[in-house]
Amino acid sequence: MxxxxxxxxxxxxxxxRAILDAAVSTLARNPSASLADVAAAAGVGRTTVHRYxxxxxxxxxxxxAHLMELVATTTERARLDDGPAxxxxxxxxxxxxxxxxxxxxAFENPQLADWESWDSETEADQALTRLIERGHADGTIDPTLxxxxxxxxxxxxxxxxxxxxxxxxxxxxxxxxxxxxxxRKALTP
Amino acid sequence: MxxxxxxxxxxxxxxxRAILDAAVSTLARNPSASLADVAAAAGVGRTTVHRYxxxxxxxxxxxxAHLMELVATTTERARLDDGPAxxxxxxxxxxxxxxxxxxxxAFENPQLADWESWDSETEADQALTRLIERGHADGTIDPTLxxxxxxxxxxxxxxxxxxxxxxxxxxxxxxxxxxxxxxRKALTP
DNA sequence: CGATTATGGAACATTGATGTTCCATGATGG
DNA sequence: CCATCATGGAACATCAATGTTCCATAATCG
Numbered sequence: 001m002x003x004x005x006x007x008x009x010x011x012x013x014x015x016x017r018a019i020l021d022a023a024v025s026t027l028a029r030n031p032s033a034s035l036a037d038v039a040a041a042a043g044v045g046r047t048t049v050h051r052y053x054x055x056x057x058x059x060x061x062x063x064x065a066h067l068m069e070l071v072a073t074t075t076e077r078a079r080l081d082d083g084p085a086x087x088x089x090x091x092x093x094x095x096x097x098x099x100x101x102x103x104x105x106a107f108e109n110p111q112l113a114d115w116e117s118w119d120s121e122t123e124a125d126q127a128l129t130r131l132i133e134r135g136h137a138d139g140t141i142d143p144t145l146x147x148x149x150x151x152x153x154x155x156x157x158x159x160x161x162x163x164x165x166x167x168x169x170x171x172x173x174x175x176x177x178x179x180x181x182x183x184r185k186a187l188t189p
Numbered sequence: 190m191x192x193x194x195x196x197x198x199x200x201x202x203x204x205x206r207a208i209l210d211a212a213v214s215t216l217a218r219n220p221s222a223s224l225a226d227v228a229a230a231a232g233v234g235r236t237t238v239h240r241y242x243x244x245x246x247x248x249x250x251x252x253x254a255h256l257m258e259l260v261a262t263t264t265e266r267a268r269l270d271d272g273p274a275x276x277x278x279x280x281x282x283x284x285x286x287x288x289x290x291x292x293x294x295a296f297e298n299p300q301l302a303d304w305e306s307w308d309s310e311t312e313a314d315q316a317l318t319r320l321i322e323r324g325h326a327d328g329t330i331d332p333t334l335x336x337x338x339x340x341x342x343x344x345x346x347x348x349x350x351x352x353x354x355x356x357x358x359x360x361x362x363x364x365x366x367x368x369x370x371x372x373r374k375a376l377t378p
Numbered sequence: 379c380g381a382t383t384a385t386g387g388a389a390c391a392t393t394g395a396t397g398t399t400c401c402a403t404g405a406t407g408g
Numbered sequence: 409c410c411a412t413c414a415t416g417g418a419a420c421a422t423c424a425a426t427g428t429t430c431c432a433t434a435a436t437c438g
Contacts, residue, residue: 011384011436032221034425045386050427110356142374148357149349149367156349160341167299168337178338185331186375200406200414223395234416239397 016052018042020066023059028105035059063105064112068122070102075124085135086187089154090180092128096158097176107159128154135187142189150187157183205241207231209255212248217294224248253301256291257311263288264313274324275376278343279369281317285347286365296348317343324376331378339376346372 022042026033035056039046053059078091096103106112113122132150135141141150161179165172211231215222224245228235242248267281285292295301302311321339324330330339350368354361 015384035427036425046426047387047428048385051385054427056426145367145371148359149353149371152349152353153346153371156345157342159348160338160345164338164341170337178334182334182338182342182375185377186371188374204414224397225395235396236398236417237415240415243397245396 015042015044015048019044019049019052019059020062023063024067024105025101027063028101028108031108064109067102067106067112070099071096071106072122072124074099075127080127080131084140085131085138086140086184088131089135089183089187092131093154093158093180093183094176097161097172097179100162103158104162107155139189141187144189145187153186154183157186204231204233204237208233208238208241208248209251212252213256213294214290216252217290217297220297252294253298256295256301259288259291260285260295261311261313264316269316269320273329274320274327275329275373277320278324278372278376281320282343282347282369282372283365286350286361286368289351292347293351296344328378330376333378334376342375343372346375 019038019042022044023038026038026041030037035049036046038059039049042049049059053062074095075092078088078095080088080092082088099106113120128151129147132141132147135150136143136147145153157179161175164170164178165175208227208231211233212227215227215230219226224238225235227248228238231238238248242251263284264281267277267284269277269281271277288295302309317340318336321330321336324339325332325336334342346368350364353359353367354364
């Protein structure tokens with residue numbers, strides 16, 4: 001009696017996730033780590049990794065898709081269209097910061113958006129753009145700063161904060177507080 | 190009649206520099222680029238690269254030393270101990286920004302300082318620390334922001350600015366202006 | 379319990395980057 | 409112009425990561 005392997009639930013989905021998560025952490029810290037390293041980090045045999053992702057590139061694509069989705073849901077959760085723009089930005093920072101190594105990976109691999117042939121403009125991108133322009137309009141974000149630059153600043157500061165915790169042993173909430181504070185100050189007109 | 194190869198001048202030094210520069214540019218953009226890529230970028234045979242740097246690790250060490258020196262002289266040029274702290278920071282940003290791919294490489298390889306067994310605290314590091322503390326003291330830099338965090342901010346913003354020019358085609362002076370403006374705003378009390 | 383599925387590990391083939399050796403050709407400089 | 413130096417390229421050896429196959433064992437689930 002056969003039963004097709006269920007792709008979306010059960011054991012199979014769980015180890016898939018384990019590998020994916022381990023790959024994100026491992027590759028975020030060392031982009032040239034071997035698949036053996038990833039397997040070890042996932043607590044799984046190297047063979048198993050190949051069983052789920054035939055080639056390295058397949059794994060990378062999967063990471064791309066996974067992170068795109070993660071960023072998407074995370075962005076939704078921040079409800080960028082609600083309340084004052086500057087506070088929505090705060091919420092977004094906090095959410096992104098929670099992504100941890102996932103955020104790190106996304107930061108270091110901006111070409112990630114291309115991997116899955118999404119429209120170059122994700123819904124998350126658009127929501128952020130709307131938010132920043134809203135801030136421009138209602139005077140809570142310095143209009144001198146282009147939308148693109150504000151986006152760059154956001155990511156760069158989050159990256160700085162994340163590294164700050166990793167390398168200086170600063171507690172996460174402290175780093176996040178510094179980040180939010182600095183970002184606000186940089187953006188106010 | 191023998192004459193030892195002169196290490197510091199002439200043809201030899203010139204191609205060495207060419208390889209070093211090409212390696213910085215190439216590896217800053219793709220850390221896993223092959224030595225063949227570096228050779229091509231330098232307009233030089235692969236053999237020649239090995240002639241100057243026996244192993245890949247030798248090349249990396251040399252880059253480390255080269256960049257440490259570059260950062261050192263660049264920092265000196267900014268004369269951090271002269272004039273108002275905030276203006277000295279401006280000068281430092283401008284100088285670092287000029288380093289281009291060299292800066293990019295340094296940003297992406299913070300372990301660079303270890304490579305050459307320097308004291309963990311470079312003179313450049315110390316000068317920057319002094320500068321920030323001076324700013325704290327004379328009230329031009331928000332004392333809420335720890336010295337380490339200000340340093341992180343500085344590098345992160347420069348990185349953001351540099352990427353901004355690379356990926357958005359923004360003219361360098363525009364990106365630098367945005368960077369300086371945002372940094373000032375973030376740091377003022 | 380018994381069938382199906384998931385896994386780990388060994389063994390092996392393939393591949394691309396490395397590192398080395400050698401030689402012919404060009405460049406340099408006294 | 410001639411001796412020395414610098415270089416490029418071919419040929420080769422080595423190595424680590426990759427990708428594949430196979431099998432025994434463990435986990436899962438009806």
